[in-house]
Amino acid sequence: MxxxxxxxxxxxxxxxxxxxxxxxxxxxxxxxxxxxxxxxxxxxxxxxxxxxxxxxxxxxxxxxxxxxxxxxxxxxxxxxxxxxxxxxxxxxxxxxxxxxxxxxxxxxxxxxxxxxxxxxxxxxxxxxxxxxxxxxxxxxxxxxxxxxxxxxxxxxxxxxxxxxxxxxxxxxxxxxxxxxxxxxxxxxAKDTPNFIGNRIGVFSILSTIHHTQESNLGFDEVDALTGPLLGRPKSATYRTSDVVGLDTMSHVIKTMADTLPEDPWHEYFASPKWLTALIDKGALGQKTGAGIFRKAGKDILVLDLEKQDYRASDRKAADEVVVILKSKDPAERMAQLRASEHPQAQFVWSILRDLFHYSAVHLEDIAETARDVDLAIRWGYGWQQGPFELWQAAGWKQVADWIAEDIVAGKTMSSAPLPDWVFDGREGVHAAEGSYSPSKNAKLPRSALPVYRRQRFPDPLLGERFEQGETVYENDGIRLWTDGDDIGVISFKTKMHTVSDHVLDGIQEAIGIAEQKFKGVVIWQPKEPFSAGADLAGALGLLQAGRVDAFEAMVENFQKTSQRIKYSLVPVVAAVRGLALGGGCEFQMHSARTVAHLESYIGLVEAGVGLLPAGGGLKELAVRASEAAGPNGDVFAELKKTFETIAMAKVSNSAVNAKELGLLRNDDIVTFNAFELLHVARQQASALAEAGYRPPLPARAIRVAGDVGIATFKMLLVNMLEGRFVSEYDYEIAERIATVLCGGDVDRNAVVDEDWLIRLERKHFVELAQQEKTQARIGHMLKTGKPLRN
Missing domain, CATH: 3.40.50.720 (NAD(P)-binding Rossmann-like Domain)
Structure with a gap:
């Protein structure tokens, strides 16, 4: 032990x-x-x-x-x-x-x-x-x-x-x-220079530099090819180098040259002339404002080696190459890249071939298994798949033969032969039972250390399948499942886990089942985000068709779902990671407890699309302000802490920051490993149940800030309007947010109940939704993914 x-x-x-x-x-x-x-x-x-x-x-x-x-x-x-x-x-x-x-x-x-x-x-x-x-x-x-x-x-x-x-x-x-x-x-990693991540990752960059020159492609062209089209980050190759720092890049290349004299690819471990020239000029990338790329006003310029000067960064991936790279079948994709005459396709084939070649030759020296190499590249470089996964997915034997042919033909960067194990009849290096280890000549399973029992779904490698649990109930929006224990798990099935009618109905149904069958329930998604909020496209469709009644019914059902979460007889625990926006944020606000991964970006962002939170979010903030102020405290002072967060549609930059913004409660749990989130959330649901959980009593005596609160918020808003921090329409939205938070046009310190606040929320939401400017904001967000300030 x-x-x-x-x-x-x-x-x-x-x-x-x-x-x-x-x-x-x-x-x-x-x-x-x-x-x-x-x-x-x-x-x-x-x-x-x-x-x-x-x-x-x-x-x-x-x-x-x-x-x-x-x-x-x-x-x-x-x-x-x-x-x-x-x-x-x-x-x-x-x-x-x-x-x-x-x-x-x-x-x-x-x-x-x-x-x-x-x-x-x-x-x-x-x-x-x-x-x-x-x-x-x-x-x-x-x-x-x-x-x-x-x-x-x-x-x-x-x-x-x-x-x-x-x-x-x-x-x-x-x-x-x-x-x-x-x-x-x-x-x-084994004790070899640059270990695993940088040994393979930096080689991949050096190979890309070499083939950029060989193919006569522009740096912007290469970045268009080596980013998301290849399942890699948006910053691709050369933008990443600028961000890392060209001096750092050059230092890492020199380390490889100095410490790996026997490497068969050693002749390529040198900074190209253009890189040295940029460093000598002090153009080190992002930190100095110029490197391979530089900004001129709003324009992005890129270094052009022929002109020895910067030009507009406007070269793209060719349409025919994009078609190949977007092909769903990895084997077909690789075959077409190799067969194509297009210089961009030849370039992509070459960088992948040399990456596979290098990884196979060095696997035994640098790592225990192929799994270690693939996970190091995925986790350290942000690729969707590591080199061995890419190779295996594209057809191990065929690709191995092609690499061997190219070695014989002198097309590869090194003439080093592929190791014998590559050709021993295998279909790849990853299988359900484990990943290949050349030193043990066997497939080794994942680590059996007790800490990994906390990961119900580790990051899966190609060929790995984890039991999906037993489905208890399912509709088009959600799935309720269990591992045969006494905790149910609700997972959304929609794109970006947005909240549709099916999700709303599904949650209500699932909680009803959980009250009968389970002692607790967790809302958890197998992948980020937790939820990007309401299904805006569906909502806009109803409004544009003039179906205001159907739209209002949808909002009412949203509020009903939040209340169902809050007053469930078994604890509902929200397991949040990634984005939890709008309705996603409101669901976790109504849960008995939230377990949030540190990288949770939580916000009530409705103001950005010309609306206000109406899934019970404003109601919940008013309830919390009343509870925090107690019988004699200042309710307005409590509301003031969160008003700006909502009116400015602020999103937390961490789960800890979400507590500071009042979007998570102080006793909500922050967890650091995304793969342990489900485990921790289940433990919380179980502990709440074991402690004799009861939902809160209905909030019937909520003290509100009333008309005086609204007037005070308006004064703050007028200053913002005059200082041009907000537009006139932002002002109107914020004024309505203040009206709901303060309980409407009632006396200061008046007492209202939850239903009153929920109706107020819905009334203002539906009125805003019918305005032309709001519909323009929703349309703009759906089209561009960015907020419109009108």
Whole structure:
């Protein structure tokens, strides 16, 4: 049984971009964290770290889940602060990638590292065994590499690299900690330069650079081909390089050249002339405002190597190549790419072929299984499928033969032969029983560590199938299912999990069944988002057909569904990740409890489409304000905290921020690993039920801010209107939001019930929906995905 790693306090050594962000993410996870750097030359010795902490607030995307957390990080320096290490359980070193610097630092800190603490290096490619050599004997078994990907809060991958001396129990404890506490996907890498993610990922970039030149394609053209069309992020290849920083890119390429002299592809491990020229000019990418791409006003320009200057970035993927890449059948897609004469198709075939070739040749050196390579690339680079999955999906044997033919014909970047195992009659490397390991010559199953029992549906690889549970009830909108235990799970079937009539009716039906059959129910989606809100297209259709009665009935059914969730006799727990907008946000507001993944972007965004929240959201905020104020407090002061959030259609940038905005309750749970969300939500539903759950009593005495509250909000709005922060139509929508939140035109501190507020919500929602400007906003959102300010 592996020992649990108990982390009360952690330290991060190095307050550069990476170190500061790792410290931020440890703090997000509620871990008391000390951040170290060199002593400042003058003034406050901790000045270097204080400056780095101040900089955290400026970074985008935000490293901290709440800006206020920056104050919780303890600044320290190596001259006066080393005693701080003596109370730490985990120490992560993240200083510059120089072997002698790191080794010097280890010698300096070793006397202060407690006898039980784990020391890990966040190196992105230096040898872990070489680093371990300078450590005292008693520390070596507690040392390893842990490589976070940038930005550490958002990237799922953490590579764990054991030294020869690392204890297995230390690794397993750290793996469980990284998985649950920090929300990471852990992959074990062998101690080879650049480990797995960057070894394969950077090779893929180098191969793309090589074939860009060979095919004479523009950088913008290549990005059009190597983004979503290939199942990769929108920033594709060259935009990603600009974001990472061209100097960083060049440094990583040099590391590969210096540390991998025997690699059969070594001749390609060099920065091309144009990259060196850009760096010499100080054009390092996004951080300097220019790199391969640059912005000129609203226009995006791209470097043109022939002209030696920037031109408009307007080259696209050719229509015939788009047709091939959008083909549903991966085998057909690969065959057509290889057969096509089009330079873009030839380019895509070449980069995929060389990626498969490189991955197969190096698999045994860098990883235990093909699974580790595919997950590292998916989690660290954001690809939908890793190299081995892509190859297997396209027909393993046929693609292997094509690669072998191209090697013989001298078309590949290296003449290294494919390993024998590729041709042993296999159909691929992934199967239900596991993924292939060349060193064991067997398919190895996923890890059996107890922490993975918390993942009912891990991130599936090609060929993996997880039992979908037993369906208890289903309609066109939802499915209610169970694993044969006493918790039911409701999952939506609509696109983006939007709320349609079928979803509304389905939830009501499912809760009725759950009250009979289960002790609790969880609303959970197998994939993000939780819910993008109401089905706007359906709503607009009713309005444009003049069917106002049907539209009002739909709104009433929405409110009825929210109330059904709130007053269910068994606890309904909402398991939220990704977007929970509009109606999605309102459903979780009415649940007995919400379990939200840290990366939950929650908001009542109706104002953006010319409406106001009417699925019970405003009613619920009025109820909460009344409860928070108590019998004698100021209800208006409580409402003021959330009014701007609703009127400005603000969306939280984390689950923690959603609590600050008043969209989650203080006792709602924030979880860090998206794959553990269902487990935690079920546990919450079970615990509530075991504690004798009863729904809240109907709210019949809600104290409201009334006419005085409305008038005060109007004064705030007039100032915003005059300052041109809002349009006249925004003003009208916000005024109606204020009217509902304050309970309508009644006396200040008047007492109303829920039905009163629900009717008020519905009345204003239906009136707004009939206005031309609202319908224009809805139409614009459906067409462009962006709000219209009219």
């Amino acid at each position: 592996s020992e649990k790693l108990l982390v009360r306090r952690a330290a991060v050594l190095g307050a550069g971009v990476m170190g500061a962000q790792i410290a931020a993410h440890l703090t997000n996870a509620g871990i008391d964290t000390v951040l170290f750097d060199l002593p400042a030359k003058e003034g406050d010795k901790d000045g270097v770290v204080r400056k780095a902490l101040a900089n955290l607030a400026k970074l985008s995307p935000a490293p901290l889940s709440s800006k206020s957390l920056a104050e919780s990080i303890v600044p320290a320096n190596y001259e006066t602060g080393l005693a701080e290490l003596e109370s730490c359980d985990l120490i992560i070193e993240a200083i510059a990638e120089k072997m002698d610097w790191k080794q010097d630092l280890y010698r300096k800190i070793a006397p202060h590292v407690p006898a039980h603490a784990v020391l890990a290096s966040n190196t992105s490619g230096l040898g872990i065994n070489a680093l371990a050599d300078v450590l005292p004997e008693e520390l070596r078994h507690r040392f390893c590499g842990v490589h976070f990907f940038n930005p550490p809060r958002y990237m799922h991958l953490a590579e764990l690299i054991p030294a020869k001396t690392t204890d297995k129990s230390v690794l397993e404890g750290l793996e469980a900690f990284l998985t649950t506490q920090l929300g990471k996907g852990v992959v074990y």
